Amino acid sequence: MFFTLLEGLKKAGLPVSITEYLALIEAVETGVAGYSVEDFYYLARASLVKDERNLDRFDRVFGQVFKGLESDAALEGILAHIPEEWLKTLTQRMFSDEEKARIEALGGWEKLMETLRKRLEEQKEKHSGGSKWIGTGGTSPFGAYGYNPEGVRIGQAESRHKRAVKVWDKREFANLDDTVEIGTRNIKMALRRLRKFARQGAATELDMDGTIRSTAHHGGLLDLQMVPERHNAVKVLLFLDAGGSMDEHVKVCAELFSACRTEFKHLESYYFHNCVYEGVWRDNRRRHTERVPTWQVLRTYPADYKLIFVGDASMSPYEILQPGGAVEHWNPESGEVWMRRFLETWPHAVWLNPVPQKHWAYTESIAMMRKLLEGRMYPLTLGGLDAAIGELSH
């Protein structure tokens, strides 16, 4: 019945299944939703989408499908990646009333969507201002932060001129969709996967199985057995790159750091600059006075610690390869030697890199560091964090 919708959702990458589709049909048959399109939209949403992050994508597909634009090109249009910086642009034009009056609508919703599709195909560059292309701050019907009475909004958090067309076109869930943006809370969720429980400490819980076994053993005389409570047993050693090229990533790193703090019982953190050498430090404000010899760190923590580096790994290749290559001081041994020592001491290691993954190929030192880590470098996004945690918990 609504197979086009299902197909569209599948193509847009939503995890929909036959079970849910059948549930929707069943619900429609029982007449739960009445007979208005809006009710059907709500019903379809409740039965097909199970994660608020997918609500926005659902809205878009629904809007497309029910405007008769089932063609593949349209669906690809939805998925077409619109670079964020196009839309972030804050060039906001304010229009006077006369101007608003002068702006003509393009005529009809269907025509609008049709034109949008064409424009998406034609347009390849960022655009701002103007009155035809999709962009920001202009008078074209497509784009954001501009004015056109029949506008289709692309990448704008809320309707500035309060002219949203349909419920699903309001795109109220857009801010839940993004996987790029990570906050402390998200990081915590990802890190939680790393938790491993072990029984250690004082015996405070009743061990049911042990008690029954032991009681039977004693010929029916009750013999209570206790076991220690389960605790989080994962130990983490965190090395944060500080200063230099990392400055722009400081916020992300601070978030990661604060998330780590609450998530693990054993968490030790150290700072380094660009690459690890013979000294690291615990407090970034006193980096020049209170250095800890790296050898001491290597000897202190046993091999069951999980090693996490956070850094952009963007530096001159000499800082990794050459003795004496470090930017801040003279290092008798090369960064590579030190990295190898780290990885030998703690076999469970990952490197989290706040630089977007698509830029990695342009920096030689990132490639070198990645090779040193045998590919265990992950972008500092939620997906990357998940993959990294997966690697660590092997």
Add this chain to the structure above:
Amino acid sequence: MRFSGTENYVATEDLMVAVNAAVTLERPLLVKGEPGTGKTVLAHEIAAALKLPLLTWHVKSTTKAQHGLYEYDAVSRLRDSQLGDAKVKDIANYIKPGKLWQAFAAESRQLLLIDEIDKADIEFPNDLLLELDRMEFFVFETGETIKAQHRPIIIITSNNEKELPGAFLRRCFFHYIRFPERETMERIVAVHFPGVKKNLVREALNVFFEIREVPGLKKRPSTSELLDWIKLLMADDIPPEALKAKDVKTAVPPLYGALLKNEQDVHMLERLAFLARREGR
């Protein structure tokens, strides 16, 4: 049976559709949303609106799926056996029915709230798949099968602390309670405080939405905090004029303790107010 909100609860249209679908098709409804948007209250209100008895199962980090079915109290049986109690002979005396059992065995249709399912172990929802699907389970100790006489309506709330497994999600309807818009919020306030002054609400909502917009707040105030705050404002008889945020001297709203639950947030607001004062000079 149709749910259309109650006199104490403002239900948006999409929420009504989701609830009615779950009620009609007898499938669980999974409700998510920001803390304080009324997820748990929803179950109470549905129970009240449809006149169904409500069973609540609060899930904690230590809760196991088995707890919802039944528990076998081996310790008291052992103790009784040593005292020579006649009860010992029958194992059924030591089976304690859980919430799901109670819901299944009840004479009439029940509404079961499984509250904060994400608090439990990650495998918890998977362990309940069959029970929620078929609405029956097997008791090993006594060899009986408990089957639902009337399929209960099940409302499940989640705070998103853990991802729920796909197999579990496929069996549920889903609703995400969005943070209410201003209009909805006005209705919610009106429902809770019928006698409140119109301009007090207006000013309070202005302040409230302004605070929510402040970037970098650790915990943004939600509906329940707003209701608490308005209650306090009414109790202290604060005049609406005092809430005008543009007022230079009272830029930090009165009784803000009800809105902000975190000292960093309070500090930040005070600093912003200070900056606003300096600019105003």
